[in-house]
Amino acid sequence: MPNFIMSYLGSTVTPGEAGNQFWALMYVLIIFAGVSVAVICMNWIERKALAHFQVRLGPMRVGPHGLLQPIADALKLMLKEDIIPAEADQFVFWVAPLIGLLTAFTVYTVIPFGPSQAVSDMNIGILFMLGVSSLGVLGIVVAGWASNSHYPLIGALRSSAQMVSYEVAMGLAVVSAILMTSLNEKGTGTLSMIGIVQAQQQQGVWFIFKFFPLGLIAFVIFAIAMIAETNRAPFDLAEAESELTAGYHTEYSGLRWSLFMLAEYAAMIAVSSIAVTLWLGGWMRPFPNLLRAPAWDFIFSLFPGLTFLGLAAITFLGVARMPAHSFFKIQRIGLAVFAALLGFLALLLLVIAIAGRSADTSLAARFREGIDYVYWFVFKVAVFMYLFIWYRATWPRYRFDQLMRVGWKVLLPISLGVLMVTAIVGVIVS
Amino acid sequence: MAPVATPFFFYMLAGLAVLSGLAVITRRNAVHSALALIVTLLSVAGLYLMLYAPFVAGVQIIVYAGGIMVLFLFVIMLVNIERSSKERRFNRIWPVGLAAACALLALFVFAFAKGRALFPDRMMTLPESSNTQQIATMLYGDAGRMGQYTFAFEIASLLLLVAILGAVIMTKKKI
Amino acid sequence: MSAGTNDSTNDVSNRALSNLDLETPEKPYLDSNELIINMGPQHPATHGVLRVILKLDGEKVLGTECVIGYLHRGVEKIAENRTYTMFNPYVDRMDYVAAVSNGLGYCEAVEKLMNVEAPARAKYIRVILTELNRIASHQLWLGTHALDIGAMTPLFYTFRDREEILKIFEKYCGARLTTHAFRIGGCQYETYAGFEKDVKNFLTFFAPKIDEYEALLTTNRIWMERTKNVGVISGADCIALGVTGPVLRASGVQWDLRKAQPYAAYSEFDFEIPTGTNGDTYDRYLVRMAEMRQSLRIVEQAVNGIPEGPIMGKVPKVIKPPVGEIYHSIEAPKGELGYFIVSDGSTQPYRLRVRPPSFVNLQALDIMVRGLLVADVVAVIGTLDIVLGEVDR
Numbered sequence: 001m002p003n004f005i006m007s008y009l010g011s012t013v014t015p016g017e018a019g020n021q022f023w024a025l026m027y028v029l030i031i032f033a034g035v036s037v038a039v040i041c042m043n044w045i046e047r048k049a050l051a052h053f054q055v056r057l058g059p060m061r062v063g064p065h066g067l068l069q070p071i072a073d074a075l076k077l078m079l080k081e082d083i084i085p086a087e088a089d090q091f092v093f094w095v096a097p098l099i100g101l102l103t104a105f106t107v108y109t110v111i112p113f114g115p116s117q118a119v120s121d122m123n124i125g126i127l128f129m130l131g132v133s134s135l136g137v138l139g140i141v142v143a144g145w146a147s148n149s150h151y152p153l154i155g156a157l158r159s160s161a162q163m164v165s166y167e168v169a170m171g172l173a174v175v176s177a178i179l180m181t182s183l184n185e186k187g188t189g190t191l192s193m194i195g196i197v198q199a200q201q202q203q204g205v206w207f208i209f210k211f212f213p214l215g216l217i218a219f220v221i222f223a224i225a226m227i228a229e230t231n232r233a234p235f236d237l238a239e240a241e242s243e244l245t246a247g248y249h250t251e252y253s254g255l256r257w258s259l260f261m262l263a264e265y266a267a268m269i270a271v272s273s274i275a276v277t278l279w280l281g282g283w284m285r286p287f288p289n290l291l292r293a294p295a296w297d298f299i300f301s302l303f304p305g306l307t308f309l310g311l312a313a314i315t316f317l318g319v320a321r322m323p324a325h326s327f328f329k330i331q332r333i334g335l336a337v338f339a340a341l342l343g344f345l346a347l348l349l350l351v352i353a354i355a356g357r358s359a360d361t362s363l364a365a366r367f368r369e370g371i372d373y374v375y376w377f378v379f380k381v382a383v384f385m386y387l388f389i390w391y392r393a394t395w396p397r398y399r400f401d402q403l404m405r406v407g408w409k410v411l412l413p414i415s416l417g418v419l420m421v422t423a424i425v426g427v428i429v430s
Numbered sequence: 431m432a433p434v435a436t437p438f439f440f441y442m443l444a445g446l447a448v449l450s451g452l453a454v455i456t457r458r459n460a461v462h463s464a465l466a467l468i469v470t471l472l473s474v475a476g477l478y479l480m481l482y483a484p485f486v487a488g489v490q491i492i493v494y495a496g497g498i499m500v501l502f503l504f505v506i507m508l509v510n511i512e513r514s515s516k517e518r519r520f521n522r523i524w525p526v527g528l529a530a531a532c533a534l535l536a537l538f539v540f541a542f543a544k545g546r547a548l549f550p551d552r553m554m555t556l557p558e559s560s561n562t563q564q565i566a567t568m569l570y571g572d573a574g575r576m577g578q579y580t581f582a583f584e585i586a587s588l589l590l591l592v593a594i595l596g597a598v599i600m601t602k603k604k605i
Numbered sequence: 606m607s608a609g610t611n612d613s614t615n616d617v618s619n620r621a622l623s624n625l626d627l628e629t630p631e632k633p634y635l636d637s638n639e640l641i642i643n644m645g646p647q648h649p650a651t652h653g654v655l656r657v658i659l660k661l662d663g664e665k666v667l668g669t670e671c672v673i674g675y676l677h678r679g680v681e682k683i684a685e686n687r688t689y690t691m692f693n694p695y696v697d698r699m700d701y702v703a704a705v706s707n708g709l710g711y712c713e714a715v716e717k718l719m720n721v722e723a724p725a726r727a728k729y730i731r732v733i734l735t736e737l738n739r740i741a742s743h744q745l746w747l748g749t750h751a752l753d754i755g756a757m758t759p760l761f762y763t764f765r766d767r768e769e770i771l772k773i774f775e776k777y778c779g780a781r782l783t784t785h786a787f788r789i790g791g792c793q794y795e796t797y798a799g800f801e802k803d804v805k806n807f808l809t810f811f812a813p814k815i816d817e818y819e820a821l822l823t824t825n826r827i828w829m830e831r832t833k834n835v836g837v838i839s840g841a842d843c844i845a846l847g848v849t850g851p852v853l854r855a856s857g858v859q860w861d862l863r864k865a866q867p868y869a870a871y872s873e874f875d876f877e878i879p880t881g882t883n884g885d886t887y888d889r890y891l892v893r894m895a896e897m898r899q900s901l902r903i904v905e906q907a908v909n910g911i912p913e914g915p916i917m918g919k920v921p922k923v924i925k926p927p928v929g930e931i932y933h934s935i936e937a938p939k940g941e942l943g944y945f946i947v948s949d950g951s952t953q954p955y956r957l958r959v960r961p962p963s964f965v966n967l968q969a970l971d972i973m974v975r976g977l978l979v980a981d982v983v984a985v986i987g988t989l990d991i992v993l994g995e996v997d998r
Contacts, residue, residue, distance in 0.1 A: 134496025397755030
């Protein structure tokens with residue numbers, strides 16, 4: 001058994017490529033669990049961060065500082081009455097949230113958390129991701145239609161028209177990033193996600209800084225388009241409460257509605273992962289070239305442990321600041337246990353970082369490398385998640401015709417221009 | 431990478447494609463037909479994958495299932511729903527349809543029997559990574575020469591542009 | 606006109622539909638392009654119980670009809686059965702957001718009818734409280750208007766800062782919202798110890814807050830796209846309809862009753878009247894933000910020079926105005942608030958008519974939304990700054 005695990009850890013390819021079904025399945029299960037946990041955390045962070053932006057506290061009662069609120073919400077939604085409109089098409093009504101959910105989760109098959117930490121490294125990885133995301137639109141269209149009601153239908157058609165429009169700009173921005181992968185000796189680029197990050201590693205620069213400002217503009221276009229893709233503010237007219245058309249998920253209640261929300265958050269994480277992989281260097285630590293010495297490697301490898309140490313410290317601070325009233329006894333104990341868990345995790349990560357500080361192929365070193373890769377990837381995606389929440393708190397929302405105008409008349413010409421200029425510059429340089 | 435369980439996947443995908451194709455033409459509800467067509471297209475994409483053409487499979491999903499079928503669904507939903515479901519299916523000319531289908535089947539059998547020699551005895555194992563590159567070479571050319579299909583490709587894209595412009599001009603009330 | 610398909614029992618909506626000038630459609634939904642939508646009395650964006658019936662052509666608005674009266678409480682009829690002093694608290698409940706202004710208008714109208722004048726100290730106190738209330742009213746407007754357009758956060762900021770004003774009111778007269786702050790002839794309560802200090806602290810506290818609100822919205826591209834050229838009304842149209850207040854001033858007409866017909870010590874202060882140029886939602890937003898700053902100016906000048914003296918004028922115990930009638934209007938935060946009182950010599954008014962600014966401004970909704978999209982209707986209702994309490998009374 002330990003040999004089995006050792007032999008797996010020693011591989012340099014993803015389980016899909018190595019034909020290792022067992023490990024591929026393990027990865028799928030880990031990703032499924034991880035994404036679900038991430039969506040739950042994201043729910044809590046969104047409510048807390050929005051509240052703090054708006055000078056209020058957010059959930060505080062259900063669990064210490066509202067930490068158990070998402071679980072309470074999930075339980076409530078599961079136990080709610082399942083209402084299906086009488087005239088609705090039963091089969092389609094049932095299948096619509098599943099379409100959205102399946103496509104949102106299938107995308108995670110190709111997301112690279114590290115050079116061999118992905119379920120499968122398809123050589124059309126980015127194409128696969130774009131394709132499956134575009135299938136997600138179908139879920140929304142069908143959901144609006146299945147409700148058999150005028151307003152959800154209009155809302156669904158609008159949402160899907162918006163998503164389809166911004167997919168074009170997204171695709172063109174992606175293409176200009178892919179162009180940059182072909183600037184090597186062979187002259188051929190790659191569509192595989194791991195290949196794209198390795199191209200950035202090889203060329204020594206994150207694509208967001210490549211051919212400055214072309215990479216930056218392409219990144220910004222993708223960043224704007226991905227907000228519109230996921231129907232988030234400021235492009236969330238179809239879901240807003242104060243508008244007349246109530247949105248495609250009006251008639252869905254309880255568990256079905258929570259499936260839509262799960263699909264939305266999972267899609268947010270998925271498109272952020274695309275942005276991180278294509279432009280921000282994927283799993284690479286910051287400053288891979290400027291700060292190349294092994295000492296810097298060691299310092300950056302301490303970051304996972306230090307992050308959790310910081311979180312544990314903040315949580316202990318929260319425990320100390322809780323009122324010393326008997327009402328809060330259980331909350332104090334719960335929060336203290338949580339802080340202790342975080343601290344334990346931090347210590348574990350620090351021990352691994354220190355034990356594996358040499359760059360050889362010992363077990364500790366391999367563990368450390370794997371953890372580092374996953375940590376930096378998740379850290380960058382988490383920054384994007386925070387940006388999503390920040391945008392929602394700050395900006396008003398676009399009217400639908402203005403939204404479409406921005407997608408077709410502003411983003412599309414700019415992305416076409418960036419693509420052409422990137423191609424010309426790439427030909428000149430190579 | 432060695433292929434895994436090929437007969438199982440082939441028969442599953444092929445069967446799924448045929449079944450959902452039948453569902454497309456037998457469903458009374460237009461949206462059900464469209465969803466069944468999406469399943470057909472996805473199974474065909476799977477079959478492309480089995481033929482070591484991953485790029486074609488990816489593009490099939492993006493363009494066909496993700497773009498064209500969404501357009502189909504839009505049109506189906508914007509047309510008056512009650513009227514379309516009350517329309518009688520015109521199945522009075524089904525003998526003609528049956529005759530045409532039999533003729534097509536005969537043609538397929540003839541081509542298969544005569545052209546059996548064209549099909550290789552065992553499966554080719556092409557390297558996966560070459561599909562994208564080969565398509566690119568055929569379409570865009572390589573090392574200074576024009577590709578085999580560059581001209582046709584550009585003309586086709588021009589045709590599509592003309593079609594889009596025509597549709598927009600014909601339907602807008604004022605430009 | 607038979608409206609057999611829709612509410613045939615609801616007379617009001619029949620009249621409303623006939624006002625919209627259309628044949629009753631057979632199937633008013635997906636077949637034809639025109640459809641009638643009801644933004645019902647319960648709607649998160651109508652700022653109260655207002656029913657707006659929209660006639661749409663696809664997405665464009667062809668016409669609107671407002672159905673009001675859901676909050677009608679018969680205030681003017683009640684006035685005929687109450688003495689002048691007893692009626693004072695009722696006045697706050699009309700425009701409940703700017704209750705102090707309502708009280709000011711009423712007390713001044715009765716004082717004018719009785720030919721008494723409030724002493725100077727009372728006038729200064731009245732000005733300070735009224736201008737603070739103007740700021741509070743505009744803050745509530747800003748928060749709800751931004752929320753309708755989609756910016757969730759300014760609501761919480763404005764409400765948090767509004768608390769300081771409400772604390773001052775509570776310390777002064779015991780109530781935060783419906784203050785009943787003034788009496789006929791002056792003020793009842795002397796300013797509490799620390800009143801000037803509180804007001805001055807508020808002035809230093811609040812000036813950077815307006816900058817904070819402006820930083821969030823004024824140069825925001827999305828805000829500008831949602832509000833520029835939306836709901837345009839010309840100055841001539843405003844005057845023709847009788848629209849007053851920031852709506853009128855944003856259309857370019859420089860008319861403010863505090864300068865045109867000064868009342869209650871306003872003539873002693875130095876302030877400007879902000880005006881706009883285009884008469885769109887963005888200009889109304891800028892005008893109200895500038896008005897908040899001007900109110901700060903007025904309060905600063907007032908609180909630095911409150912004269913000593915009595916707070917109540919020479920008013921008899923039983924208020925019996927001579928026979929006659931009077932119309933007196935003030936510049937409330939929403940526009941010209943007028944009181945027309947007919948006295949028959951008794952202790953109760955013969956007729957008391959209130960001219961509420963929101964009621965008259967609401968007429969402009971029809972002109973403003975023609976040709977706009979449905980999503981803009983919500984923005985226009987917000988920019989008119991209506992309070993249903995005074996529309997319906």
